Amino acid sequence: MARGRLRIHLGAAPGVGKTYAMLQEGQRLRSLGTEVVIGLVEPHGRRPTAALAEGLETIPRHTLVHRGVSFTEMDLDAVLARRPQVALVDELAHTNVPGSRNAKRWQDVEELLEAGIDVVTTLNVQHLESLNDVVRQITGVTQHETLPDEVARRADQIELVDLLPETLRRRLVHGDVYPPDRIEAALTHYFRVGNLTALRELALLWLADRVEEGLQRYRAEHGITAPWETRERILVGLTGGPEGETLIRRAARITACTPGSELLALHVVPGDGLARGDPAALSGQRSLVESMGGSYHQMTGEDIPEALLQFAEAENITQVVLGASRRGRFSLLLHAGVGQRTIHDSGPIDVHIVTHEAAAGASAPRLPRPGHGGTGPVRYWSALVGAALLLPLMTLVLTGLRTGVGLSGALVLYLLAVVLAGLVGGRLPALLTAVAAGLLTDYYFTPPLHSFKVERGVDVVGLVVFLAAAWLVGSAAGTAARHTYQAVRATSEARALSRMAAAMMRGEPLPTLLEQVRENFSLTAVSLLERGTDHGPEPRWYVVASTGVRPPERPYDADVEAPIDDRLTLAARGRGLSGDDRRILTACAAQIGVAHTQGGLARRGAGTDLDEQGRPRAAALYLRPVDLDEALTAALDDLGPGGHSISLRLPERLPDVIADAALLARVLATLVADALRHSPPDAPPTLTAEALPDRLTVRIAGDTTGGAVDGERESPSLRLARDLTEAMGGTVEHTSGGGAASVTITLPTVAQHPDPEG
Incomplete structure (x- = not known):
């Protein structure tokens, strides 16, 4: 007998519509002539859900008594005896009442599947065993009913039932999820926007991983090795060198610009097992990768580019980020570097070569970095170029005057060139100039001429003394130049900091x-x-x-x-x-x-912040499209339990307004608090909203006599709300009469300002 097929409707939280989606699927299958029965459905008092079950055959539940209390559960034997083609079974992670044949409902479902019956069921992501701890950290609630992940992963189909957090909270406020006595507690605890957003992301990521498993299995079964760019996977290669953090941050920026992408880091250890990189640097880079939501990997390979590309093919990598080589150009001519070889063999994988401060660095002989002596790159290269031009010119002049200028005279003039190089460029240009001057003196002015041999011992002593003296004088000149450069820089730094301090004092x-x-x-x-x-x-x-x-x-x-x-x-x-x-x-x-x-x-x-007239003003406004439901929820949360006694009468759909989200929540909280403070307990104020062609109005009405207006003088709360709203481009109007009062807030909508940040 063939095993039945399992289909799961997965949701991030209660109320997203999983049971409704399951019943819709049952009705669709029934309309196609499939035998469908309801093994168990929990409508939770939701009339639309219960209405959708009409017309579907329902297997009566059986009753169990536990500790003197009667409970009902799915009658597993009755469903097996009925043997339908499809059974609808709600809440897969449910724990059965003690005395049932199986401890968990998913075990009941396993029996139905083994009997060849297809099952359509529901599951919330917080009931998955692997996510139990994460959900507790997010929501503060421990889920006691859990389901092994493997049970869900074995499902033939998993369909995500998704709902925006704001939409779910709106359903909650309208009483579509819980009865009225549970709404307030749910809004302020489990159903906070942050909680729902995190749970939604958990559901999406868990489902994406399962889809990825199926894709990898398909690729393996069909022998497909070329990467499929179903989503971007960015791999950064780490050597353990100082450039690692630069590469990680660059790869993270690429990942951040591509929604749904994934960041991975790989360090290849040579075949001898001896790491070439700095272990401390690798540990820090691993922490940096993980802090940015990426994953760190390490593998052993004789050939680094080959190992890198093998990993890339296995993980379906689409982009590789590598650092520019730290080897010199001459060394790269003799043997291609990791970057060049990776690019040559990468095929359809994009390879990014990122420059960094350590590029063409310590592993190959090279000139020190410009500015090494502290005089700056311009002066450094100017000294070298000047010496390269001045020494040949001086040599040409001195050889023309050879009969009148002896060895000592040439050495003194060459010493002048060394001092100039030290003053301009620092120690290293002075040293290089001294060596070049010594060689020129030996070749042109020390017998035998035009040879680097020295016949007389006194000439050897003279050249050695010259080099020592040139080095000492050049070093002293370079030190003086460096101190001058550092003093100028320190002055610039002090000026920048003092300007900042003065601006702060003003x-x-x-x-x-x-x-x-x-x-x-x-x-x-x-x-x-x-x-x-x-x-x-x-x-x-x-x-x-x-x-x-x-x-x-x-x-x-x-x-x-x-x-x-x-x-x-x-x-x-x-x-x-x-x-x-x-x-x-x-x-x-x-x-x-x-x-x-x-x-x-x-x-x-x-x-609040005050302007020149002593009126409140809003600093650093961040105007953007804001969902009124989101701002109103934040305002009611700030007011605590009392804030939920206000009567809300909102249309199902409202356009976004252009406002600063924090200021709008503050305005709403201020006016609602004022209305609540001056309304009788049995007549709470009402809040209504209306969308007009280019603006949105919010009206708070109730018995606020003496609250918003005291004679002809505005209350401080109304004045504050008015000033903050006007700062966002809106208006606030107050009306009163006959013992009642209302405040109307008007704000521009997105239709009026299509690009609020432009």
Whole structure:
């Protein structure tokens, strides 16, 4: 007998419509002539769900008594005896009443499948065993009814029943999920937006993994090795060198720009098992990868490019990120580097070669990095080029005057060139010039001429003394030049920091301070970012203030980042910065963090920020499309249990308004609190909304006599709400009469402002 097929309707939370979807599938199969029975359905008092079950044959439940209380469960024997083609069985993770044949409902379903009966069932993602701990961390609720993941993974079909968190909360508010006495507790606890968003992401990721398993199995069965770009998988190759963090951050930015993509990191250990990279650096890079939501891998391979591409093919990698070679150009001519060989053999896999400060570095002989002596790259190369031009010219002049200038005279003049090179470029140009001058003196002015042999011992002593003296004098000149360069730089740094401090003392706003940073470091854009307080799978970042073109909205979008504390960070786009520039940027970021903190404390101490007339104003507005339901939910949550006594009368669909989400929630909370405070307990205020062609109105009505208006004078709460709303481009109107009053908020909608951030 063939085993039955299992179909699961998977949801992220109660109320998304899993049972409804299961009954719809049952009705569809019934209309096709399939024998369908209801083994067990839990409508939870939802009339639309119960109505959808009409017309389907239902197997009566059987009753069990446990501790003197009667319970009903699915009658497994009756379903087996009926032997339908399809059985609908709700809540797969349910625990049966003690005394049942099986402890779990999924075990009942297994018996039905073994009997050749197809089963359509439902499951919430929080009941999966592997996610139990994660769900408890997110929601604070321990799920006691769990299901082994393997049971769900064996299903022939899994269909996700998805619903936006805001839509689910709206269903909850309208009483479509729980009875009225449970709505308030559900909204403020399990059904918070952050919880629902995290659970939804868990469901999507779990299902994506199962789909990926099926895809990999299909590829293996059909011998397919070429990558299929069903979703982007970005692999970053790590050597354990100093460039690792740069590569990881670059790969993370590529991943962030591609929704649904995955970040992986790989370190290939040579075949002898001896790691070539720095273990401490690899450990830090592994932590960085994992903090960005990626996964770290390590494998052994004799040939690094071959091992890298084998891993890429096995994991269906679509893009590889590698660092530019740290070997010199001459060495690369003799033997191709990892990057070149990977590109040659990569086939359809894209390979990104990322430059970094360690490129063409320590593993091959090379000239030190420009500016090594502390004088800067321009002066460094100027000294070398000047010496290369001056020494041949001096040699030409001195050889023409050979009868009048002896060896000692040539050495003194060459010493002058060494001193000039040291003053301009520092120690290393001075040393190179001294060596070149010594060789020229030996070849042109020491017998035998035009030979590097030295016949007389006194000439040998003279050349050695010259080299020593040239090195000492050049080093002293280079040290003086370096100190001068460092003094100039220190002056510039002090000037930049003092400008920042002066601007802070003048009380300049954050955008002005950020503009100073942008100008000082020649950056394209700068943002001050603040991490959200929600505890979702990924941190949410908010732009506190910004300046420049396309300022970054997340740290991963930036080319340069200067963390301030665990909550604030300064992110910038533009050129790469040197170590000294990064140090000064960090100092400026710390000052900006202090300015932001002090400004927040001042605003909290004063109740709000005041303009020149002493009226409240909203600083650092972030206008964007905002869902009214989302803002209203946040406002009611801020008011606590009392906030849910207001009567809501909202249409099913409302357009988004253009507003600052935090300020809009504050306005709504202020006005609702004022209405509740002045309304009788038996007549709570009502909140209604209406969508007009280019705007949206929200009206809060009730008995607020004396609350919103006291004679001819506005109350502080209404005045605050009015000023904040006007700052967002809206209006607030108050009407009263006959013992009742209402406040109407009007805000522009997306239709009126199609690009609020443009």
